Amino acid sequence: MVSKALNKKFDRIKAREEYGIEPKRVRSRALRKLLSNRLAVVGLIIFSIITLASIFAPLLTQWDPGKINLRAMLQPPSAEHWFGTDKTGRDVFARVLYGGRVSILVGLGSALLSAIVGVSIGLYAGYRGGWFDTVTLRISELFMAFPQIILVLMLVSIVGQSLFNLIIIFVVSGWGAMYRLARARMLSLREEEYVQALQSFGLSTARICYKHVLPNTLGPIMVNITLTTAMFILAEAGLSFLGLGVPLSIPTWGNILNVAQDIRVLQNNWWMWLPVGAIISLFVLSVNFIGDGLRDSADPNLQG
Amino acid sequence: MLTYIIRRILILIPMLFGISFLVYLGLEFTPGDAVSHMIPPDLANQVSAEKLEAIRESLGLNKSFLHRYWSWLSHAVRGDFGHSISGGVSISKIVLDRLPATLELSAAALIISTILGIMLGTYSALHKGTYTDSGLTAVGMLGVSIPEFFFGLVAILIFALKLGWLPVGGRLMPGMESWIDHLPNIILPALVLSLMMTAGVMRYSRSSMLDALNKEFVKTARAKGMPEWRVNFLHGFRVALTPVVVIIGFRLPTLIGGSVIIEEVFQWPGVGAEFIQAVRGQDYPLVMMIALFSVFAMLMASLIVDVLTAWIDPRVRLGEE
Amino acid sequence: MPSDTALTVRNLKTYFYNNNRCNKAVNGVSFSIRRGKTLCIVGESGCGKSVTASSIMQLLPELSRIEEGNIVYHAKTGDVHIERLERNSDEMRSLRGAEIAMIFQDPMTALNPAYTIGFQIGETLKYHTAMSASEIRTRSLELLRDMGISLPEQRIDEYPHQYSGGMRQRAMIAMAMACNPKILIADEPTTALDVTIQAQIFELMDNLKVEYKTAIMLITHDMGVVAELADEVAVMYMGNIVESGTVDDVLRRPQHPYTQALLDSIPVLGRGKQQKIKAISGSTPDAYDRPVGCQFAPRCEKATIACNEMPLDTSITTSHTVRCWHPRDGAP
Ligand SMILES: Nc1ncnc2c1ncn2[C@@H]1O[C@H](COP(=O)(O)OP(=O)(O)OP(=O)(O)O)[C@@H](O)[C@H]1O
Ligand SMILES: [Mg+2]
Numbered sequence: 037m038v039s040k041a042l043n044k045k046f047d048r049i050k051a052r053e054e055y056g057i058e059p060k061r062v063r064s065r066a067l068r069k070l071l072s073n074r075l076a077v078v079g080l081i082i083f084s085i086i087t088l089a090s091i092f093a094p095l096l097t098q099w100d101p102g103k104i105n106l107r108a109m110l111q112p113p114s115a116e117h118w119f120g121t122d123k124t125g126r127d128v129f130a131r132v133l134y135g136g137r138v139s140i141l142v143g144l145g146s147a148l149l150s151a152i153v154g155v156s157i158g159l160y161a162g163y164r165g166g167w168f169d170t171v172t173l174r175i176s177e178l179f180m181a182f183p184q185i186i187l188v189l190m191l192v193s194i195v196g197q198s199l200f201n202l203i204i205i206f207v208v209s210g211w212g213a214m215y216r217l218a219r220a221r222m223l224s225l226r227e228e229e230y231v232q233a234l235q236s237f238g239l240s241t242a243r244i245c246y247k248h249v250l251p252n253t254l255g256p257i258m259v260n261i262t263l264t265t266a267m268f269i270l271a272e273a274g275l276s277f278l279g280l281g282v283p284l285s286i287p288t289w290g291n292i293l294n295v296a297q298d299i300r301v302l303q304n305n306w307w308m309w310l311p312v313g314a315i316i317s318l319f320v321l322s323v324n325f326i327g328d329g330l331r332d333s334a335d336p337n338l339q340g
Numbered sequence: 341m342l343t344y345i346i347r348r349i350l351i352l353i354p355m356l357f358g359i360s361f362l363v364y365l366g367l368e369f370t371p372g373d374a375v376s377h378m379i380p381p382d383l384a385n386q387v388s389a390e391k392l393e394a395i396r397e398s399l400g401l402n403k404s405f406l407h408r409y410w411s412w413l414s415h416a417v418r419g420d421f422g423h424s425i426s427g428g429v430s431i432s433k434i435v436l437d438r439l440p441a442t443l444e445l446s447a448a449a450l451i452i453s454t455i456l457g458i459m460l461g462t463y464s465a466l467h468k469g470t471y472t473d474s475g476l477t478a479v480g481m482l483g484v485s486i487p488e489f490f491f492g493l494v495a496i497l498i499f500a501l502k503l504g505w506l507p508v509g510g511r512l513m514p515g516m517e518s519w520i521d522h523l524p525n526i527i528l529p530a531l532v533l534s535l536m537m538t539a540g541v542m543r544y545s546r547s548s549m550l551d552a553l554n555k556e557f558v559k560t561a562r563a564k565g566m567p568e569w570r571v572n573f574l575h576g577f578r579v580a581l582t583p584v585v586v587i588i589g590f591r592l593p594t595l596i597g598g599s600v601i602i603e604e605v606f607q608w609p610g611v612g613a614e615f616i617q618a619v620r621g622q623d624y625p626l627v628m629m630i631a632l633f634s635v636f637a638m639l640m641a642s643l644i645v646d647v648l649t650a651w652i653d654p655r656v657r658l659g660e661e
Numbered sequence: 662m663p664s665d666t667a668l669t670v671r672n673l674k675t676y677f678y679n680n681n682r683c684n685k686a687v688n689g690v691s692f693s694i695r696r697g698k699t700l701c702i703v704g705e706s707g708c709g710k711s712v713t714a715s716s717i718m719q720l721l722p723e724l725s726r727i728e729e730g731n732i733v734y735h736a737k738t739g740d741v742h743i744e745r746l747e748r749n750s751d752e753m754r755s756l757r758g759a760e761i762a763m764i765f766q767d768p769m770t771a772l773n774p775a776y777t778i779g780f781q782i783g784e785t786l787k788y789h790t791a792m793s794a795s796e797i798r799t800r801s802l803e804l805l806r807d808m809g810i811s812l813p814e815q816r817i818d819e820y821p822h823q824y825s826g827g828m829r830q831r832a833m834i835a836m837a838m839a840c841n842p843k844i845l846i847a848d849e850p851t852t853a854l855d856v857t858i859q860a861q862i863f864e865l866m867d868n869l870k871v872e873y874k875t876a877i878m879l880i881t882h883d884m885g886v887v888a889e890l891a892d893e894v895a896v897m898y899m900g901n902i903v904e905s906g907t908v909d910d911v912l913r914r915p916q917h918p919y920t921q922a923l924l925d926s927i928p929v930l931g932r933g934k935q936q937k938i939k940a941i942s943g944s945t946p947d948a949y950d951r952p953v954g955c956q957f958a959p960r961c962e963k964a965t966i967a968c969n970e971m972p973l974d975t976s977i978t979t980s981h982t983v984r985c986w987h988p989r990d991g992a993p
Contacts (some may be wrong), residue, residue: 038726046678053683178358181635185597190631193619273487274601303501313490321485556770564785565758
């Protein structure tokens with residue numbers, strides 16, 4: 037005996053099969069899984085909207101994000117200034133759009149760079165083994181022993197604040213996880229027959245690693261890139277909020293939120309921090325949805 | 341079991357060497373050297389240049405890099421971590437002063453997120469496919485997507501500024517004696533800090549529980565005619581718990597990292613807030629030492645988690661790997 | 662209904678609904694199990710043997726349903742229609758473990774690694790009997806000893822990972838036999854074990870049958886085991902029982918082309934290297950795209966147009982039934 041809801045569902049499936057109606061199919065199985073995951077699709081849509089809006093910021097707003105306008109200070113949202121203006125009369129909506137450019141660049145860029153660095157070292161180390169493997173493994177362990185924020189702040193204090201430095205620092209703090217992932221995949225794939233066959237054909241190490249094994253590890257790596265992007269965007273926001281991330285002269289989502297450290301702004305000028313915080317959350321949420329969808333579609337064990 | 345713990349501790353030692361070396365390397369890259377970090381600044385003015393040089397000589401600071409590292413390390417091992425640049429206070433005193441506040445906050449957040457996360461995750465798994473389950477999953481996703489400090493700001497705005505139920509921040513107001521007195525102060529920061537971790541633990545508990553419920557031995561338990569609660573909790577939950585404990589250990593960095601920003605948002609006088617002050621003030625020795633402490637704390641935490649899992653899992657407890 | 666029948670299954674249909682598709686895993690199966698007898702169910706992988714067993718125990722996964730048919734347990738107090746019981750209802754649970762017990766294929770995964778063997782045996786007793794803790798322990802020790810585990814006093818407090826595979830399966834049987842069930846369902850109980858251990862386990866089961874008059878339903882791939890242990894045999898193919906009867910009926914006078922092919926495909930000891938071993942031609946159809954009529958028709962040499970319709974169960978003798986339009990000994 038089954039629950040009523042399931043009973044109904046079963047009856048529907050059975051009836052459909054009896055009339056020979058086939059559900060429509062998308063070609064690639066992974067893509068089909070991704071598209072059938074409603075949340076992943078929602079995530080993709082939100083992600084695209086926010087990213088495109090940032091890229092095409094000049095088309096969407098007439099305001100210059102850096103232009104100080106002392107006659108329009110601290111205005112609440114209006115038809116003219118959608119998200120109001122800040123203490124120096126800059127349009128917050130424009131700042132959020134232009135800030136998105138930098139924040140997304142930092143998040144996505146650092147995640148991609150981390151992946152490139154981590155995966156290329158990881159695949160090679162996993163394949164070669166020996167001293168190279170041991171040394172890189174130990175180094176990655178050292179970096180991963182630090183709580184991420186603390187490592188990042190420590191490096192910031194050493195090399196100083198700049199957009200470029202921040203990306204490099206993120207890569208330094210983030211390559212370890214990618215390295216581990218790629219290395220582990222390599223270690224298990226190395227034992228598989230097709231890799232051994234490639235070896236016996238006398239293919240070069242680099243070719244085997246990056247031409248043949250890499251495509252087979254792409255699924256988990258993609259998932260990891262999305263999750264790392266989410267993490268870096270949150271990290272940038274946090275650092276800039278503290279005034280220790282991207283220099284305050286460049287608008288980023290975190291830098292816009294920086295004003296909320298002032299309790300008067302927090303209490304009286306909600307439009308200066310609440311919308312941008314919501315946008316960060318929404319963006320990270322969308323990235324997480326995509327990551328989750330990718331994870332499910334890449335994992336053959338999770339059918340159903 | 342004991343040999344397991346000892347072996348586990350021995351593994352940590354080279355790790356600590358590596359980390360301390362990395363941190364010392366960082367120190368070397370920053371302005372100033374170990375002498376200026378070791379002598380309280382107010383004393384430093386009274387010491388002549390020759391004398392400084394003599395101290396450098398006697399400490400071997402003019403010797404090779406490895407030599408300097410070694411002498412720095414041997415001081416650190418004996419509990420002498422040098423002095424902060426700005427205040428001239430010894431670093432160990434600063435950290436020890438601030439540590440109770442941080443421990444209090446992290447422990448509160450850890451307890452909240454462990455209990456809440458496991459409960460919600462298990463509930464979700466047992467009600468898989470229902471609206472409650474989807475709702476909890478969505479809330480969990482939101483939990484890992486909202487920047488913690490932003491959540492903290494919203495919480496301050498609502499519960500402290502608008503409703504006035506709880507204080508805006510701080511830990512000990514004048515005249516507060518017992519922990520009961522500052523209970524209202526810890527509620528917001530602890531809840532906010534636990535948010536991300538709760539979401540993570542919930543998500544993980546759910547999948548771990550689902551995993552366990554799919555195991556063959558759960559079917560065996562049903563085949564024996566056990567009631568559902570016993571199948572779910574004695575057989576499913578018990579086995580699902582081990583990986584959850586491990587993941588809580590893995591997630592501790594998020595908690596430690598999160599506490600840095602949350603302490604700043606709620607003006608909680610802990611090590612994290614001090615760390616941010618040190619970064620802002622370019623107080624390098626303090627920055628490095630706190631970083632070193634945080635790594636040490638993490639390694640200790642992972643040690644405890646390992647021992648705990650070993651204790652839960654009879655296979656490890658009884659000396660097999 | 663003969664009084665020694667323990668369980669009757671009539672026209673059982675169990676379907677799966679994964680991935681929004683309907684898989685008619687068991688599609689009209691009838692048989693009965695008798696006290697003190699062993700019914701062997703054979704058939705190739707995926708033909709629905711385990712699903713049949715799970716249906717009897719109501720241990721089916723969530724996305725599956727018993728569509729129609731009856732599963733009747735003949736208790737002393739009267740017949741119980743298992744298919745009408747709620748999956749995890751009190752009545753169903755009071756049957757499981759106490760009246761009908763089941764052992765699974767892989768003793769490695771079927772025991773909970775977190776609890777001692779003694780705890781897992783005692784659990785059954787605790788829920789189905791009124792024994793005290795010390796009585797439970799005594800009985801558990803006795804069970805372990807009966808199942809041939811040496812030093813039970815010491816072994817009872819050990820964890821599954823400290824047991825060898827054969828010992829785990831013995832412990833599983835001890836667990837299943839704890840409450841002297843009337844029916845024991847064993848789903849390929851020895852597939853994961855080596856040959857000598859297999860023989861010991863089967864000997865154990867045979868003793869149980871004689872000693873306690875337990876009705877045994879044994880699922881297996883091994884025709885040797887069938888010849889050795891079975892009183893009755895049912896051959897399954899793609900969700901149907903295509904042939905059933907006594908061991909002699911089925912092994913010596915196979916009627917269904919599938920049964921014949923199955924018997925031809927196994928080597929017989931002593932016939933030397935020259936014997937003809939024929940693999941069954943063709944491959945098993947897709948579970949989601951089953952043939953319309955006789956399921957075996959696409960692979961059958963004797964198939965005719967008639968086979969596009971599902972044959973009825975036909976009695977050859979009183980004990981021997983076949984579901985085929987063209988059985989070996991003439992048309993039905
Ligand atoms: N848990 C399940 N979820 C979905 N489909 C299942 C499940 N279990 C079995 N099936 C399907 O039911 C059909 C019969 O499977 P069953 O496990 O009964 O085969 P079997 O005869 O026991 O095979 P084997 O000899 O390999 O154990 C198969 O088509 C299988 O795909
Ligand atoms: Mg089976």
